[in-house]
Amino acid sequence: xxxxxxxxxxxxxxxxxxxxxxxxxxxxxxxxxxxxxxxxxxxxxxxxxxxxxxxxxxxxxxxxxxxxxxxxxxxxxxxxxxxxxxxxxxxxxxxxxxxxxxxxxxxxxxxxxxxxxxxxxxxxxx
Numbered sequence: 001x002x003x004x005x006x007x008x009x010x011x012x013x014x015x016x017x018x019x020x021x022x023x024x025x026x027x028x029x030x031x032x033x034x035x036x037x038x039x040x041x042x043x044x045x046x047x048x049x050x051x052x053x054x055x056x057x058x059x060x061x062x063x064x065x066x067x068x069x070x071x072x073x074x075x076x077x078x079x080x081x082x083x084x085x086x087x088x089x090x091x092x093x094x095x096x097x098x099x100x101x102x103x104x105x106x107x108x109x110x111x112x113x114x115x116x117x118x119x120x121x122x123x124x125x126x
Contacts, residue, residue: 022076
């Protein structure tokens, strides 16, 4: 079975805490978790720069479709017991639009505050 791949910022305290929680509660053999702050080579096959990947959470579904930001969270939540209810709610059109806007504001703020994000390469890994 193909794994869902998640690309996250392992140097961000909040991000790591949240991902570690998801790791604990997720079923086995569903996800491959890629800390792209510490191992940017994981980005080669999705052709995304470390800079862009640190800005927003990225995920690759089983069909190799790239999901970014809120859509990457939905990809995770769809697989987690009880969290799939949140996923359902966030997919509702008005809530989805609000969630995307709020996430983008938060991601931009977080990105500007973290030095390692500012120093990340904007080159797409090949």
